[in-house]
Amino acid sequence: SYELTQPPSVSVSPGQTARITCSGDALPKQYAYWYQQKPGQAPVLVIYKDSERPSGIPERFSGSSSGTTVTLTISGVQAEDEADYYCQSADSSGTYVFGGGTKLTVL
C-alpha cells in the first residue's frame, strides 16, 4: 500500500525556521496537504495543493515540492506552532493516505 514518510520529530528555537519533510513515490503526480494538530484538538489544514495556504493561516507557513518529497516550512517559529504535523496525499486510484506525523518542538 502507498506510504508517506515523515521524520518523527523536529526541534527549533523560537524565531528560527522549521522544515518538515514528507516523502512518497506518488508525490510527483499527486498533490500534498499539511495539517497541524494540537493536543486534544482536531487537525487543521495549513497547506493544500503542495503550496497553497488557506485563509486564516499565517504567512509564516509555506509549502514546496521537489520530486518525491514535499516540505512544510514554518518561518519565524513561534511557541504556538508547537504541534504534530501530518502530510496527506492520495494515489492514482483515489486512495488517501496520511504520513506518520512529525512532532514539532519549540525549544
Add this chain to the structure above:
Amino acid sequence: QITLKESGPTLVKPTQTLTLTCTFSGFSLSTSGVGVGWIRQPPGKALEWLALIYWNDDKRYSPSLKSRLTITKDTSKNQVVLTMTNMDPVDTATYYCAHVSSSRNFDYWGQGTLVTVSS
C-alpha cells in the same frame, strides 16, 4: 459556516459492529465535487484515513480495512454513516469525520468521538 459532528457509541465489545454517524451543516452532499471522509486516531498515534464518499456516491476505502468498512450517505438528512465490523481492541481510537473539498483535502473536521473497544 461548515460544521460536522460525529455521534455513536463510546464503548463497543470485541466482535461487535460499530456504527458512527456524521451529521453536517453548511454544505450539501449533492453538490458536485464535495465529499465526506472518516479518519481515526488511536491514542498517542498517527491519523489513519478510513473511507470517503463523494456527492455522486463514489466510495473509497482504506485497502487494509476495506473488508470491514461500509460508508453510506443520506443527503436529505445531511448525514454520512460509517460501519465497521468485527471490532477489536486495536480499533480503539478517536474517530473524525471531515468535509472533503474539491481540492481533495479535509478542510473542515468534526470534533471527533472516542470509541473504546473492550469487553
